[in-house]
Amino acid sequence: MSSPKLNGHRKWKRALPWLGFAIVIAVWWMLAEFHVVNPLYLASLQDTSAELWRLLAKGTLPHDMADSLRRIFISLGLSIAIGLPLGLFLGLAESVNRLLQGFTDFLRSIPPIIVYPICQFIFGPLDASRIAVAVFGATSIIVLNTSEGVRNCSKLRQQTNRLLGAKWHHVICGIILFESLPAIIVAIRSALSLCIIIVTVTQMLVGAPHALGSRLVNAQISYSTAELFALIILIGFIGFASNWVLIAIERIVVHWRR
Amino acid sequence: MQAPSPLVRLENVGFAYAKNGNGLRVVDKLLMEILNGEVLGIYGGNGSAKSTLLNLLAGFYEPSEGTISFASGSNPATAYLTQDFAATLLPWFKGRTNLLLPLRYAGVPLGEAEQTVSELVEDFAPNLDLEKYTHQMSGGQQQILGLLRCFAALLAASHKSALALLDEPWSAVNFQRMLAMRPKLTEWAKRHGVTVVIASHNLDDLPIACSRVLTVVGPPLRVVCEVKLDLPHPRKQLDLAGPKLMEAKAQIYGSLEAA
Numbered sequence: 001m002s003s004p005k006l007n008g009h010r011k012w013k014r015a016l017p018w019l020g021f022a023i024v025i026a027v028w029w030m031l032a033e034f035h036v037v038n039p040l041y042l043a044s045l046q047d048t049s050a051e052l053w054r055l056l057a058k059g060t061l062p063h064d065m066a067d068s069l070r071r072i073f074i075s076l077g078l079s080i081a082i083g084l085p086l087g088l089f090l091g092l093a094e095s096v097n098r099l100l101q102g103f104t105d106f107l108r109s110i111p112p113i114i115v116y117p118i119c120q121f122i123f124g125p126l127d128a129s130r131i132a133v134a135v136f137g138a139t140s141i142i143v144l145n146t147s148e149g150v151r152n153c154s155k156l157r158q159q160t161n162r163l164l165g166a167k168w169h170h171v172i173c174g175i176i177l178f179e180s181l182p183a184i185i186v187a188i189r190s191a192l193s194l195c196i197i198i199v200t201v202t203q204m205l206v207g208a209p210h211a212l213g214s215r216l217v218n219a220q221i222s223y224s225t226a227e228l229f230a231l232i233i234l235i236g237f238i239g240f241a242s243n244w245v246l247i248a249i250e251r252i253v254v255h256w257r258r
Numbered sequence: 259m260q261a262p263s264p265l266v267r268l269e270n271v272g273f274a275y276a277k278n279g280n281g282l283r284v285v286d287k288l289l290m291e292i293l294n295g296e297v298l299g300i301y302g303g304n305g306s307a308k309s310t311l312l313n314l315l316a317g318f319y320e321p322s323e324g325t326i327s328f329a330s331g332s333n334p335a336t337a338y339l340t341q342d343f344a345a346t347l348l349p350w351f352k353g354r355t356n357l358l359l360p361l362r363y364a365g366v367p368l369g370e371a372e373q374t375v376s377e378l379v380e381d382f383a384p385n386l387d388l389e390k391y392t393h394q395m396s397g398g399q400q401q402i403l404g405l406l407r408c409f410a411a412l413l414a415a416s417h418k419s420a421l422a423l424l425d426e427p428w429s430a431v432n433f434q435r436m437l438a439m440r441p442k443l444t445e446w447a448k449r450h451g452v453t454v455v456i457a458s459h460n461l462d463d464l465p466i467a468c469s470r471v472l473t474v475v476g477p478p479l480r481v482v483c484e485v486k487l488d489l490p491h492p493r494k495q496l497d498l499a500g501p502k503l504m505e506a507k508a509q510i511y512g513s514l515e516a517a
Contacts (some may be wrong), residue, residue, distance in 0.1 A: 092346050160262040160346040163336050165363035176358070178350040208293055256349040 004142030011102065036148065040110050040225055047226035048233070055230055064210045068199055071127060075134035080188065082135070083142030091150025091180070092172070095179040108144065112194070116202055125206060134198040137193035142184070149183025150176055182257055183220045189243060264291040265329050265419060265453050266315065267318075272323035273314060284310050286478035287324070292453060294329070294419065297444050299464030300457040301510060302474035308457040309341060311479060312423045315455065320350040333416030334453070337408035338423040342402050347392040353403055354388035358412035374413055378406050382442060383435070402439075412452050420452040427456060428463060439494045440466045441492035448491070461510060466493045473510045475517045483513030 025045065030036050032044035043051075055061040074178035092096045116133045123129040153176050161175060203213020212235055277448055283325040284307040292298055292315075302308050313319045314326065316338045328334060337360075347356055354375065361371035379386055383402045392400055405427055412420040427443075428436040444467045447454045458464055464471045465487055473483035485506045489497065497503055 003308070096445060154345050156342060156346075157317075157346050160338055160340060161318060161359075163338050164360040164407065165335075165414060166359070167363065170359075170363055174351075175348060180352075242505075258392055 043226040051230040079138035087146025091147035145187030149180030270324035282479040299468035299471035307479040334419040343404035364414035
């Protein structure tokens with residue numbers, strides 16, 4: 001459909017995000033190189049890369065990252081396992097949804113991290129309580145978006161297919177689940193970001209010896225700006241990469257929406 | 259020949275969109291019958307509440323007054339091709355699955371269902387590519403798919419009386435294809451004993467396909483003219499220039515002018 005001229009622009013458009021990255025890195029390098037910013041606030045590009053290399057090549061960081069990732073995905077998996085059926089149910093049962101709406105709105109207004117202390121009482125000071133907080137926050141995102149997605153499904157589609165003989169389980173499994181899938185995947189993406197935040201922040205609050213969060217705190221205490229930068233980049237990369245994987249999955253699964 | 263019995267009877271049916279009574283009364287004291295096995299045309303202008311009537315017949319709306327009763331006591335198997343046909347298809351499935359599903363809902367074995375689907379497509383739209391997803395199809399192809407899906411559902415319920423409600427079934431279909439499909443639809447309905455109601459604002463559609471045409475004005479919807487067409491099927495586009503159909507069309511136009 002598009003003209004040759006537009007096609008020529010497309011290659012450019014694909015390269016643009018990389019160019020953006022390159023510009024940011026170049027500005028960073030210059031700011032640090034010419035001491036525009038106090039090196040306590042801004043580690044130099046070279047120091048940060050050296051620190052990244054040290055963290056990744058030597059020591060237990062890759063192992064710790066894998067550990068954090070495991071916690072993040074356990075939290076996400078549990079949130080999906082709880083939130084998806086619950087959201088589906090609330091989306092379908094209009095009156096139950098009404099009944100619980102005030103309460104769930106209130107629950108969602110609680111910043112998840114503030115239930116950490118009570119979770120430590122219940123689940124102990126270790127991993128279980130971190131995962132519980134992440135599940136608390138992420139589940140409500142998935143419940144809300146799933147039930148919204150279910151409620152926004154075309155009523156006409158359900159009615160006409162009912163006439164064509166679809167039973168209630170056909171309508172749920174063959175129509176509603178598919179139609180709300182885009183909303184569900186968006187929910188999973190936001191839930192993932194929240195899980196990353198909560199797992200890292202709880203590690204900052206109560207340190208597991210070598211977890212990513214406690215490494216951040218230790219780097220701050222020892223005034224190692226380069227290590228702080230390296231860790232921020234690594235944690236950012238975890239979020240970036242897992243979000244990218246989810247987008248790729250979305251493209252394949254939600255093939256009818258392009 | 260025995261006169262056909264009514265399949266559906268509407269008695270003093272009234273319907274208003276807003277429930278508090280001051281809403282627009284789009285159907286008022288409507289009396290009509292749909293006869294078993296007929297192809298009934300509902301001809302009327304835009305906004306004359308034709309679609310509301312079909313929604314009432316489909317059970318999507320409850321009449322606020324009067325009753326809609328069915329001869330068999332229980333509702334006939336009903337399939338409804340709505341004007342917004344694209345929003346009723348399942349875009350996450352291929353065309354073939356969309357056609358197979360109504361048969362599978364009714365428990366028809368897969369092999370038999372596939373046979374039925376391929377016969378339907380062979381009959382009505384041999385060029386339709388069922389391996390496409392519905393969102394990859396043109397509007398006209400989607401409409402034909404929706405129509406065939408209605409037929410598949412009615413074939414699956416062959417033990418019951420069957421009613422097809424078709425709202426502007428050719429609005430997106432190209433002229434040549436429509437010319438071919440109109441007589442086929444009637445022939446198919448007669449062969450399978452399916453009762454059909456076609457709503458249209460294109461008067462040429464109805465005399466070709468229908469055995470009876472009701473001309474309606476509204477809202478509130480009321481019938482201003484009933485024309486019985488006993489010309490033999492299949493009819494062709496050129497039959498519209500013949501004396502019988504010309505006369506029918508003149509009668510319909512006359513009734514609209516008088517209304």
